Amino acid sequence: MTKLEQIQAAEARLLIHTYDRFPVLFVAGEDVHLIDENGDRYLDLLSGIGVNALGYRCKVIEEAIARQSCTLINASNYYFNDKMADLAERVTRLTGMDRVYFSNSGTEAVEAALKLARAHAGVLREEGRQIGTKFLVLEQSFHGRTFGSISATHKEKYRLPFAPVVPGFEFVKFNDVADLRAKFSNEVCAILLEAIQGEGGVRPLTQEFFAEARALADSTGALVIADEIQAGLGRTGKWCSYQHFGIQPDITTLAKPLAGGIPMGATLCTNEVARAFHAGMHGTTFGGGPLACAVATAVIDYIEKENLLAHVAEIGGYFQAQLRSLAERHSYIVDVRGAGLMIAAELNSAGLAKHAVTEMLKRRVIINCTSDTALRFLPPYIFERAHVDTTIAALDEVFTEYAAAPAVAETVAHSAGGKTHG
């Protein structure tokens, strides 16, 4: 038995089955590559699902972890630590928010946002305003896996097995201004959205839809919550994807790339919204510990020092242009979209998308597929043109082979393991 086979057998016996994994065992990483147990190197365009923004073996992350782990990892939120305020200064400045609450994951950041919005509506009611408790959320959205966040997540497979989910969530058709207007009323306490949907297939809101959400919320005192867990912190070439629209939310959430692979989430809001929480209303054991805060500060400082936002925008533009010219040669690609290094190539069949992910993995290039037909690219921010060229050449080969023998390829894809996330 190989090492991989031993682990597969042990996991099949010991783990609660929540993932269908690809049969690959990664043991190390270096820059934009992951390395398997045989020493084979894979070009990584998934980054641990948008987490490893600075790639692997990044010196500033290693040093921050080493330094802080030798000093203090955690002492609880009963006391002050000397790293949290430094990080708070940075994330509030980058998002244009006033205050922050730190947690440990994306879904926790969303839970805090939802609780803030409900509590804020309560404050407004006490002040005599007419405002309800309902959330408007978008079709194709993804906000996480805990009860509040699945209640805001559109796909039924995430919600139905766990019914009843949290009441008070209504889904609005994506980018449908008329539907948004029809469903908005003073029953609504907040509109939760991703300015660029991630798991939903890398789909940006229209300017008109986002602006209407902002205007409707302003008309009643309801809040706009922008979930930036995937698109935020530079992924799209700006610190927050809502900054492409020039629209400021009242609450925003960060997580995936925040602490360079150490779990961390953040919920940020305006001073107006922050009034709704007081000591004891919300909290966490681990959130905002000195280790995670020190690493996140190092990540943000590195992105600023290396001017990586401009790099992300530049490489992302090049990547999209290369995908568009690939689409001219292969009509399987029906759309290319995204911003910065959050890019999707929409294919004309789910079978082909699954096949392409498997074939790319065989060629040692890691991509994934989301919303069935979208090939998604979330490479580290340190990606270079040469890496884009390698990716495009591998895609070209996969589509060319598929064109020669599509039926054979589809059968292989269906029998191969590895289900995609989302």
Ligand SMILES: *Cc1c(COP(=O)(O)O)cnc(C)c1O
């Ligand atoms: C991944 C993701 C989440 C959930 O984050 P977890 O850390 O997996 O809980 C929430 N919102 C968006 C937009 C995401 O991409």
